Amino acid sequence: MLPLTGEAAAHWRTLVAHQRPEWPSMAELGDVVDHLAALPPLVMPQECDTLAARLAQAAEGKAFLLQGGDCAERFDRLSTRAIHSKLRLLHQMAVILAYASAVPVVKVGRLAGQYAKPRSRPTETVAGRTLPVYRGDAVNGIGFSQAERLPDPARLLRMYDASRYTLDVMRAFARGGTDPRQLHKRNQDFVSRSPAGERYEELAGRIGRALSTKNARGGDASHTTELFASHEGLLLDYEAALTRRDPRSGRRYAGSGHMLWIGDRTRQLDGAHVAYFATIDNPIAVKLGPATTPEQALALIDRLDPDRRPGRLTFIVRMGxxxxxxxxxxxxxxxxxxxxxxxxxxxxxxxNTVEAPSGHKTRRFDDILAEVAGFFEVHKAFGTHAGGLHIELTGEDVTECVGGGAELGFADLHRSYESACDPRLNGDQALDLTFLVAEMFNPGASGAGAPDAVVNAAPREARHGNSPASSGT
Structure with missing residues (x-):
């Protein structure tokens, strides 16, 4: 793939890039960017096009997107075990959602690049001392010292290496395939130990019978699994350095991830992020907060998807x-x-972020569930498709959000609060949410065809091992 050059590639540099770190040395940043520009892309155009096709199906109501992972990835938490834990959780959730919706579930990790965070304030003050705010491991350190909080361009190279490692693990996981029956067994184990498990038993039983029926018909439940990676395209110096032109098609792709999104804080129509995103052909998304107007949404469509290509543009709504x-x-x-x-x-x-009496940022499980319910209700009223969920979660047994089947409270937050920024659902809370969301689908969707949806959680070519996303780069 060829580096991207020309006026279109450079236009964003003439605009305001909100949330851009105050790098102490632009010369050092330039050296890092040049180094990144000489490295191979992390993802390939075919993989991005495959995801776009899956998202087009979701927009038509023929698939459902499950996107999840850490609020902010950490260099010091990078491990195969931790990556597998998140991927297994996404797959467990997908089995439930595929049965409830009777359509394939497209699995996209909030992984392999989610190392930078937008912040509401540029500084923070602790015990009378003010320092630059933590902006993610790609920019600075979480430790509260002048040395840690100084933005360091060399961290962009660590971000590249960490993302490459994560993608390698994801691809190996995908090649190994998953057996929905084993995933369902894990879900049954959750149901048996959950304080709210009695509510989920009937649905879990129906999923088990569907899988048994499929197996009795000779279906092969073990198949190559499609997995995709996404992150917020916040650091445009990094993103632009990894943008390449596909010599076969002439189209331009961000080589840092399969899907990138613009945050609610950086979606200004005259800003650098929208201008950059308009130049790439990956599937992209925009976060829309409660201040978004219909006029702004329509203008974003005109700027980012002027050709109205299905699968090109996702709106991730975060209203509260x-x-x-x-x-x-x-x-x-x-x-x-x-x-x-x-x-x-x-x-x-x-x-739905609130502050606990202890000062911890947290989220109430009931608020999370209520927003999903409202999202489904609105789409049902308009006859449109509630197309997916975007969840901050981890497979680890953290205590960062309150509520859920185990009824974690504010007093529990200190036990295992490990997020570098925003609170995540732990594995049990994520499964609690999934079972409850499953009840929001049309009950008729759990009838004929649901067994195939559970097993065939990827389209046909992926089930036969031809998925670009499951091959090496």
Missing amino acids: AHRVRYVLPELVEKVTAAGAPVLWVCDPMHG
């Missing part, structure tokens, strides 16, 4: 439990009337 039913309807109505083939996805995490 108490606002989603009031703000989302007009957006859905106006975008649908414009004929734009966007995929609507619910992020029930970022609009």
Whole structure:
């Protein structure tokens, strides 16, 4: 793949890039960018195109997107075990959602590049001392010292290496395949130990019978699994350095991940992020907060998807439990009337952050569930497709969000609060949420065809081992 050059590639540099770190040495940043530009891309165009095709199916109501992972990845937490833990959790959730929705579930990790975070303030003050805010391991360190908090361009190279390692682990995991029956066994183990498990037993039983029926018909439950990686494309110096032109098609791709998104803080129509994203051909997303107007949403579509390509653009809405039913309807109505083939996805995490008495940032499980319920209700009212979930989660037994079947409270947060930034659902809370979301689908979707949806969680070519995303780069 060829480096991207020309005026289109450089236009974003003439605009304001919100949330850009104050790098202490632009010369050092330039050296790092040049180094990155000479390295191989982390993902390939065929993989990105495959994901775009899957997302197009989701936008049409023929698939469902499950996107999840850490709020902010950490260099010092990078391990095969931790990556596998998150991937297994996503697969367990996918088995439940595939049965409930009766369509394949597209699995996209919030992984392999989620090392930078937008922040509401540039500094933070502790015990009267003010330092630059932590912006993710790609920028600075989490330790509260001047040396740690100084932005360091060399961290962008560590981000590349860590992302490459994660993608290698993901590809190996995908090549190994998954057996839905084993995933269901894990879900049954969760149901048996969960304080709320009695509520889930009936659905778990139906999923088990569906898998048994498929196996009795001679279906092969073990297959190559499609996995994709996504992150917020916040650091444009990094993203642009890894952008390449495909010599076969002439199209331009961000080589840092299969899918990138623009955050709610950086979606300015005249800003650098929108300008850069308009130049790449990956599937992309935009986070829409409660201040988003229909006019802004339509303008974003015109800028980022002028050709109205299905699978190109996803809107990830993050309104908050108490606002989603009031703000989302007009957006859905106006975008649908414009004929734009966007995929609507619910992020029930970022609009529901509260501060516990201890000072910990946390989220109430009931608020997360309520926002998903409102998202589904709005789409049902308009006859449109509730196309996916975007969840901050971990397979580890952390105590960062309150509520869920185990009824974690504010007093439990100190036990295992490990997030570098925002609170994540732990594995049990994520499965609690998945079983409850499964009840929101049309009950008729759990009838004929559901067994195939559970087993065939990837389209046909992926089941036969021909998925670009499961091959090496």
